[in-house]
Amino acid sequence: MSFLFPASNIPGLGGKGAALAKLGEAGFEVPAWFAVPPAATWSEEELAAAVTRLGEGPFAVRSSATMEDGAGHSFAGQFETFLVVPADQIAGKINAVRDSARHDSVLTYCRERNLPLPEPPTVLVQHMVLPRAAGVAFSADPVTGRRSVALVSAVEGTGEKLVSGDVDGENWRIGVETLEPPANALLKEEEAREIAELARDCAEYFGRPQDIEWAIDSGGKLWLLQSRPITTLANLADPDETLRVWDNSNIAESYGGVTTPLTFSFARRIYESVYREFCRLMSVPADRIERADDVFPQMLGLIRGRTYYNLASWYRVLALLPGFQLNRSFMEQMMGVKEPLPEPLVQKIIAESTVSRSADMRALVGTCIGLIRQLLGLRKQVAAFQVRLDTALAPTPIPLSEMSGEDLVAHYRELERKLLKRWDAPLVNDFFAMIYYGVLRSLCTKWAGDTDGTLQNDLLAHTGGIVSAEPPRRIIRMARLAMEVSGLPAMLADPKLTAKEKLAAVKRHGSLGAEFELYLADFGDRCLEELKLESPTVKDDASTLLSSIGALALRGNLPDEEQQQLPAPAPSLKGFFQQLIFTHVLKQTRERVRCRENLRFERTRLFGRVRSVLRELGKRLHADDRLESPEDVFYLELGEVLSAWEATGTTARLADLAALRRAEFDGYRQEEAPPDRFETHGPVHRYTAFESTRQEETGPADASGIKGIGACPGKVTGRVRVVMDPRNARLEPGEILVAQQTDPGWVVLFPAASGLLVERGSLLSHSAIVSRELRLPCIVSLSRITTILETGDLVEMDGKTGEVRILEAPHE
Numbered sequence: 151m152s153f154l155f156p157a158s159n160i161p162g163l164g165g166k167g168a169a170l171a172k173l174g175e176a177g178f179e180v181p182a183w184f185a186v187p188p189a190a191t192w193s194e195e196e197l198a199a200a201v202t203r204l205g206e207g208p209f210a211v212r213s214s215a216t217m218e219d220g221a222g223h224s225f226a227g228q229f230e231t232f233l234v235v236p237a238d239q240i241a242g243k244i245n246a247v248r249d250s251a252r253h254d255s256v257l258t259y260c261r262e263r264n265l266p267l268p269e270p271p272t273v274l275v276q277h278m279v280l281p282r283a284a285g286v287a288f289s290a291d292p293v294t295g296r297r298s299v300a301l302v303s304a305v306e307g308t309g310e311k312l313v314s315g316d317v318d319g320e321n322w323r324i325g326v327e328t329l330e331p332p333a334n335a336l337l338k339e340e341e342a343r344e345i346a347e348l349a350r351d352c353a354e355y356f357g358r359p360q361d362i363e364w365a366i367d368s369g370g371k372l373w374l375l376q377s378r379p380i381t382t383l384a385n386l387a388d389p390d391e392t393l394r395v396w397d398n399s400n401i402a403e404s405y406g407g408v409t410t411p412l413t414f415s416f417a418r419r420i421y422e423s424v425y426r427e428f429c430r431l432m433s434v435p436a437d438r439i440e441r442a443d444d445v446f447p448q449m450l451g452l453i454r455g456r457t458y459y460n461l462a463s464w465y466r467v468l469a470l471l472p473g474f475q476l477n478r479s480f481m482e483q484m485m486g487v488k489e490p491l492p493e494p495l496v497q498k499i500i501a502e503s504t505v506s507r508s509a510d511m512r513a514l515v516g517t518c519i520g521l522i523r524q525l526l527g528l529r530k531q532v533a534a535f536q537v538r539l540d541t542a543l544a545p546t547p548i549p550l551s552e553m554s555g556e557d558l559v560a561h562y563r564e565l566e567r568k569l570l571k572r573w574d575a576p577l578v579n580d581f582f583a584m585i586y587y588g589v590l591r592s593l594c595t596k597w598a599g600d601t602d603g604t605l606q607n608d609l610l611a612h613t614g615g616i617v618s619a620e621p622p623r624r625i626i627r628m629a630r631l632a633m634e635v636s637g638l639p640a641m642l643a644d645p646k647l648t649a650k651e652k653l654a655a656v657k658r659h660g661s662l663g664a665e666f667e668l669y670l671a672d673f674g675d676r677c678l679e680e681l682k683l684e685s686p687t688v689k690d691d692a693s694t695l696l697s698s699i700g701a702l703a704l705r706g707n708l709p710d711e712e713q714q715q716l717p718a719p720a721p722s723l724k725g726f727f728q729q730l731i732f733t734h735v736l737k738q739t740r741e742r743v744r745c746r747e748n749l750r751f752e753r754t755r756l757f758g759r760v761r762s763v764l765r766e767l768g769k770r771l772h773a774d775d776r777l778e779s780p781e782d783v784f785y786l787e788l789g790e791v792l793s794a795w796e797a798t799g800t801t802a803r804l805a806d807l808a809a810l811r812r813a814e815f816d817g818y819r820q821e822e823a824p825p826d827r828f829e830t831h832g833p834v835h836r837y838t839a840f841e842s843t844r845q846e847e848t849g850p851a852d853a854s855g856i857k858g859i860g861a862c863p864g865k866v867t868g869r870v871r872v873v874m875d876p877r878n879a880r881l882e883p884g885e886i887l888v889a890q891q892t893d894p895g896w897v898v899l900f901p902a903a904s905g906l907l908v909e910r911g912s913l914l915s916h917s918a919i920v921s922r923e924l925r926l927p928c929i930v931s932l933s934r935i936t937t938i939l940e941t942g943d944l945v946e947m948d949g950k951t952g953e954v955r956i957l958e959a960p961h962e
Contacts, residue, residue, distance in 0.1 A: 164214030164272040183276035208234040208278040211243040215271035281365035284309035289353035295386035300346035352377040391832030396458040404681040405457035413683045415787035421449040424573040433520025455818030469503040535575035542568045555770040576749040583742035598721045611922040613740045619923035629702035631662040642700025649693040675758030678895030684784040698898035782808040860952035861918035864927030866905035
């Protein structure tokens with residue numbers, strides 16, 4: 151072939167050549183050109199014929215390497231480019247472009263990016279436009295990431311001096327409806343808009359933002375010289391896209407660390423169902439619920455394997471109810487959110503939730519009636535829910551291990567229908583617990599003169615009847631029984647012995663064995679991170695429980711199982727009606743908080759059954775060679791597991807899918823977790839790192855002025871033990887437990903602790919509620935306390951004021 155005018159389907163054109171071929175086929179105004187492949191050995195006659203086809207010179211001779219102008223690496227300016235080349239010099243310039251593949255600058259560029267050394271490039275010979283003005287343009291702002299703003303840079307004459315950096319040129323910022331012209335502009339406004347539109351057309355054609363080179367000839371015609379992807383935008387967020395605020399304040403208590411796909415898909419599905427149902431129960435008009443239909447699936451987000459609240463979704467759901475401005479602060483207290491949503495976003499939510507004054511008034515009246523009806527019927531509703539739950543969780547006619555896969559799926563669907571999609575009483579109770587707790591705290595300040603803001607904690611301490619306080623008491627009872635058997639405490643505390651050996655020793659002693667079996671029957675589904683389906687329960691692995699019993703028994707001088715303390719009486723107020731209202735609010739708060747924690751225990755029972763069902767399904771998939779191991783089921787999503795029996799899936803290669811996700815999530819476990827609170831704009835995958843938006847987390851950890859939220863009053867002086875994982879952890883007498891967060895699985899350590907300092911959590915978190923019931927001085931929401939303190943530090947903590955003071959730090 152004597153010459154080549156390439157089509158886009160011809161291999162070996164390189165990045166630039168392939169782009170130009172596609173642009174020419176699509177009808178863009180591209181100067182005529184041809185390509186010289188790396189191995190081409192054209193005669194002078196063949197090259198001259200090709201040049202003649204381009205028309206009169208001069209010409210441009212430039213590279214088009216296979217790695218050049220790609221989405222990952224541009225190689226901008228690395229290879230030689232020659233402009234205004236006469237016809238008789240083209241052959242020499244082609245050789246010079248090929249030789250530039252071995253320039254030191256190119257070799258350094260490849261080494262720095264771990265790229266293979268390039269082969270000699272394809273060379274493009276193109277008709278040279280002699281421009282009045284030329285330059286570059288970006289279809290999106292490569293610095294700020296704004297996809298709606300195009301940037302145009304122009305210089306007089308050719309654009310080479312602009313690309314090389316010798317001249318700055320003039321810069322235009324052109325939005326869809328806005329334009330920022332430079333002073334003494336070279337381009338006319340309509341020319342700048344035409345260039346910006348050309349860049350956007352290229353971006354639309356290639357399906358990604360583009361960086362183009364352009365030229366305007368003496369006749370005013372705009373030519374497209376080159377188009378390549380903007381390589382910096384893939385990991386750059388667009389500040390104009392949706393702002394999302396992510397916060398793990400209270401959710402970390404339930405879903406701490408990396409959460410597997412099965413757990414997250416299950417949790418997200420449950421949150422979506424129950425909060426949609428909650429709005430219906432609260433008599434929110436059906437059209438309002440329908441308008442918020444996209445909000446419910448976005449209550450939670452999974453980012454780098456960690457679970458976060460999508461706060462805007464929570465505020466949007468709350469905005470469907472009356473009294474949003476008041477309730478939002480109550481919700482923040484309940485969730486442990488330290489900073490409110492940015493005010494512009496709050497105002498946007500308010501505006502979105504407002505339809506018309508008359509419609510809002512009708513909705514307000516209807517919802518208020520619904521609230522009153524739910525409150526008045528709450529006790530009966532809780533009782534009915536308990537019956538429904540007990541019925542649904544009754545022992546199955548045959549053990550789960552003997553059920554077929556279809557029977558297991560049918561059982562899960564029944565649980566979903568009867569409970570998971572009808573979690574009515576706990577939701578309604580949680581809402582009123584939030585309201586009443588917020589009102590009580592406010593009344594303590596306004597009417598009872600509580601300047602510290604802690605009186606409500608005194609009033610809620612040791613109100614009795616909280617099931618989560620029972621496990622620590624049972625553990626103390628078992629430790630006391632173990633003390634009666636010589637050598638048994640040391641054996642149970644011995645880390646070298648297996649759980650099986652320890653369990654056999656326990657069962658040899660009748661009263662202790664019976665007490666242990668009763669504990670497993672009542673609390674066997676409780677475990678660390680108990681809402682994560684992948685977590686082994688106490689029934690699965692009793693190691694930590696057995697070690698804690700032994701350590702407590704070795705310590706001796708055990709605390710009382712039952713602390714016969716009455717709750718603090720309501721303060722005396724001035725007026726009769728104030729006293730009446732305060733007494734009512736206090737009574738309701740105590741009842742709602744007690745009910746909140748007890749219903750959370752019922753949730754544990756339900757999740758325990760779901761966990762067992764899904765584990766059995768994992769075993770069935772493994773037996774059918776659909777998974778490499780039964781545990782791989784946790785790396786599938788819920789719908790994917792069920793689809794294996796319901797024929798609703800989109801892939802049969804579940805083992806490959808699980809292996810891919812397992813590798814991804816193992817990577818998340820090795821990397822530093824995102825901050826507790828941060829913001830994103832648009833897709834999260836554009837972020838390689840996240841910046842904390844909590845003020846106290848932006849600087850170095852500070853040992854001065856340590857202050858959190860007092861959750862249970864009491865002053866304690868003692869040495870701290872920082873525990874990141876309670877498995878096999880052991881507290882010495884008088885030590886203060888320091889943790890990032892706690893869940894019911896941590897209660898095995900509570901009886902041995904003299905105080906509790908928690909990095910996360912709220913006044914209605916499990917840590918706060920249980921510590922008040924046990925009269926264990928507790929402070930929550932202590933930012934970075936596990937970083938500030940080290941095991942062995944001597945501190946004084948005040949559970950009333952939330953203050954922590956370091957008295958002695960031996961490690962310093």
